[in-house]
Amino acid sequence: MARALYIHWPFCLQKCPYCDFNSHVRDQVDVARWQAALIADMRAEAEVAAHSPLESIFFGGGTPSLMPPQLVEALLAEAERLWGFADGIEITLEGNPSSVEAANYAALASAGVNRASLGLQSLHDEALHFLGRLHDAQEGLNALEVAQKHFARASFDLIYALPGQTPAQWQADLSRALAMGTTHLSLYQLTIEPGTRFETMVRRGDFMPLDDEAAADLFALTQDVTASAGLPAYEVSNHARPGEESRHNLTYWRYQDYLGIGPGAHGRRGGLATQRHKKPENWLAAVEERGSGCQIEHAIPLPEQAAEALLMGLRLAEGIDLAALSARFALSPDRLVNRAALTELVELGLAWAAPPRLGVTTAGMPVLDAILPRLVADGLVAA
Structure with missing residues (x-):
């Protein structure tokens, strides 16, 4: 039963060189047309999704803080009409920390947003320039201060393991951030993602990424510093005081159902995978022609669902409950997990097992991509 809603706003002022998200730069956006289409796409989901009060809504992008507050308010009103809101619903909006967008924070809070996630990315102007960000460090700090004033909860992002970054530099930044x-x-x-401008720059030799060993040292430093400050990692890259975790993102990592609307949005509901048209113009045309932006909807075989649940859940510090997954997907524990690989990884200190739960240790998280295929039982994912 879906209890989370994701709304994608695909527009940005410019494309960052490291970004591989579904984001686009457009000279003009017809807000009224987009409001009508997003509401229509939402209603199309409501017709096929089981109704239960939403526990979280997440505006992602793109740059959702560019959305007019009146649009956000209209979308939240429609979502509440269609599904209802659970008590204490978490409503998050991602944003760039520019002074222009920060000026909208009070109105966005009045519209119902109660959690902000700001893309500060760095506390240094030189690094922000390298990352292709439009704000400077002071502007970012000012926007964070405004966000903390208007929203009940605020989070922000930082990118580390930049070329040449030292442990002392990153520790100083972490101390400031905390x-x-x-x-x-x-x-x-x-990370240098395929198809990004950074990939082209690395290929041309414009800069050299930090090597894996140095990046691993910074990862270990991150875990130590944040844990000591009371914000331990609850997922590979996310840190929070106990009880302050992103409830929306936990929906994904715990493999619970969620609805996705807007260009390129993915969803999971009742064993079905959904995906919206990715290009904004194609999504808009689909909604206006047939009332829904959904391009793909297909049933996920149970073994594949189980594999996805494992791959997502093992990103969490809490790990997964093997007995619960076995019951949920009607598969024996040995069909889910490679026991021999688990034993070996536990002996190496890269995984832990406390039946019925198991997970990846802090030491194993930097090599998670190598560990996960070994832990998932052979043949679990259909070819």
């Missing part, structure tokens, strides 16, 4: 008083931080290692 002193800002937020109860949630998203701390991402810089």
